[in-house]
Amino acid sequence: MQYQCAKCNNTYEISPLRYKCDCGSALNLIADSRILPNAQVPAAMSLWRYREALPIDAETDIVTLGEGMTPxxxxxxxxxxxxxxxxxxxxxxxYKDRGAAVLLTHLKALGVEEVVEDSSGNAGAAIAAYSARAGICCTIYCPESTSKGKLKQISAYGAELKLVEGNRMATTEAVKLAAETTCYASHNWHPFFxxxxxxxxxxxxxxxxxxxxxxxxxxxxxxxxxxxxxxxxxxxxxxxxxxxxxxxxxxxxxxxxxxxxxxxxxxxxxxxxxxxxxxxxxxxxxxxxxxxxxxxxxxxxxxxxxxxxxxxxxxxxxxxxxxxxxxxxxxxxxxxxxxxxxxxxxxxxxxxxxxxxxxxxxxxxxxxx
Ligand SMILES: [Zn+2]
Missing domain, CATH: 3.40.50.1100 (Rossmann fold)
Structure with a gap:
């Protein structure tokens, strides 16, 4: 299992700080995936019923709130x-819970203790909730204009909230500095999402x-x-x-x-x-x-x-x-x-x-x- 650049095809080992290629492009995950239609797994009524198709080892403890299998x-x-x-x-x-569950399961297995993320609201809430579930410290950057309900939800999960002036792009710029030293649990950059x-x-x-x-x-x-x-x-x-x-x-x-x-x-x-x-x-x-x-x-x-x-x-x-x-x-x-x-x-x-x-x-x- 490794990362590969979508643009220059460079490959990288998977590590907590790596979220993009040295050339600046986004990374794809190269991994085997096998979908077993009759999979009988304990969490059968969540997305983990497809566990064999996910890039998570069989021995890994999963971080889950029962996401998936929606009507x-x-x-x-x-x-x-x-x-x-x-x-x-x-x-x-x-739906962001789907990505957050798989991503936080992966990061916890890597031993990550702290993450940062930027979001217009829903992804921030999902990363904050699954971080709480995983026992990982979490800081979320949001545009000031984000719906109040979403901001309250993020804080309620115990995440630190940083409000950024300007539009969505300004928030992304603000998180970049933090991502140099802290694992960036990005729903946009991270291939596990x-x-x-x-x-x-x-x-x-x-x-x-x-x-x-x-x-x-x-x-x-x-x-x-x-x-x-x-x-x-x-x-x-x-x-x-x-x-x-x-x-x-x-x-x-x-x-x-x-x-x-x-x-x-x-x-x-x-x-x-x-x-x-x-x-x-x-x-x-x-x-x-x-x-x-x-x-x-x-x-x-x-x-x-x-x-x-x-x-x-x-x-x-x-x-x-x-x-x-x-x-x-x-x-x-x-x-x-x-x-x-x-x-x-x-x-x-x-x-x-x-x-x-x-x-x-x-x-x-x-x-x-
Ligand atoms: Zn590249």
Whole structure:
């Protein structure tokens, strides 16, 4: 098991301080993974039912709060063509628990005693909660504008909170100095985080009777779901469990959509897009995703697509979901209007089966509707 640079192919041993390549690019994890459909493991109703497919030794004590195995339900009764994956029902209220569980298990096994992380809220809460569970000291850097509910949650887990003036990028800059001497448990940089989010693909396929949907829609900022889905579906495909890989459809806010721009202009790289205004989708405002090459690879090789959503349609999406009994944060609600757009433009057609990922619970950002 080792790290490999996505850009220059340099390889590195796995160590607590290593989170990126010397060339500055993000690292991928090179490891064997075997998905056993009939795996009988003690934590069978969590993502650890796929333990053999995760880069964690059989003897390692896992750090878990029972994350994963979230419901997959039709958006309304008798609508099997559009299913919702309720991943906001993970222990801290977002899908980020998947990555945090695998990452903190790995770091604890390495003997790490202290971590730092930067986040727009949900990832910070997840890293703080799993650090608490692991007995690891944790400091989270957040933009000042982060929802109060998310900040309170992070503090409640006992993490030290550092508020940073300015936007999401300013927060990332602030954490870099700390990451020189303390382990950076980054949901964007750390390859073990994606090893957790890839279990979303396994679960969807298992819940559909070991077959894949035709499309999956998810919000995309830095791409930790989009890439996790790509890795998971690719593994399922390589191992012959599914025949076809779903088309991966990403959604970005209209005021910060660098991946959508690259998709639209069919460029081979992603250019930074300075955020042009406020958005309710605070969880997906990445001006320049660090795994841009990986995201474009996932987009092209799955015949994927991207679209954007504005605040008016985000609110509409929240309302539509709420009237069906589903209370999610604005960042999650982008998938509703995205589904309609993809349908209108013909990316989704009759006979397709689509799964939309609902990423974060509405309780932390109440007051929007
Ligand atoms: Zn490199």
């Amino acid at each position: 997959l339900i039709p958006i309304e009764t008798d609508a099997p063509e559009h299913l919702l994956k309720l991943d906001y029902l993970c222990p801290t209220g977002s 994606l090893e957790g989010t890839k279990t979303l693909a396994y679960e969807i396929v298992e819940q559909l009777g070991w077959r894949a949907p035709t499309h999956v829609i998810c919000p995309v900022g830095f791409g930790s779901i989009y890439l996790g889905l790509f890795i998971g579906f690719r593994e399922l495909n390589v191992q012959g469990i599914i025949k076809d890989t779903p088309r991966l459809l990403g959604v970005q806010p209209d005021v910060c959509c660098p991946i959508y721009n690259a998709y639209l202009e069919n460029t081979s790289f992603i250019s930074r897009m300075i955020q042009t205004g406020e958005t309710l989708a605070e969880g997906i405002t990445a001006e320049l995703p660090i795994r841009g090459d990986n995201i474009l690879e996932a987009l092209r090789s799955t015949n994927g697509a991207f679209t954007t959503v504005d605040d008016t349609n985000i609110k509409k999406g929240m309302k539509i979901l709420a009237t069906k009994g589903i209370y999610v944060e604005p960042t999650s609600a982008v998938v509703v209007s995205a589904y309609q757009k993809f349908k209108k433009e013909g990316t989704i057609t009759t006979g397709d089966q689509v799964v939309s990922i609902l990423t974060g619970i509405g309780l932390k950002s109440s007051g929007v509707l």
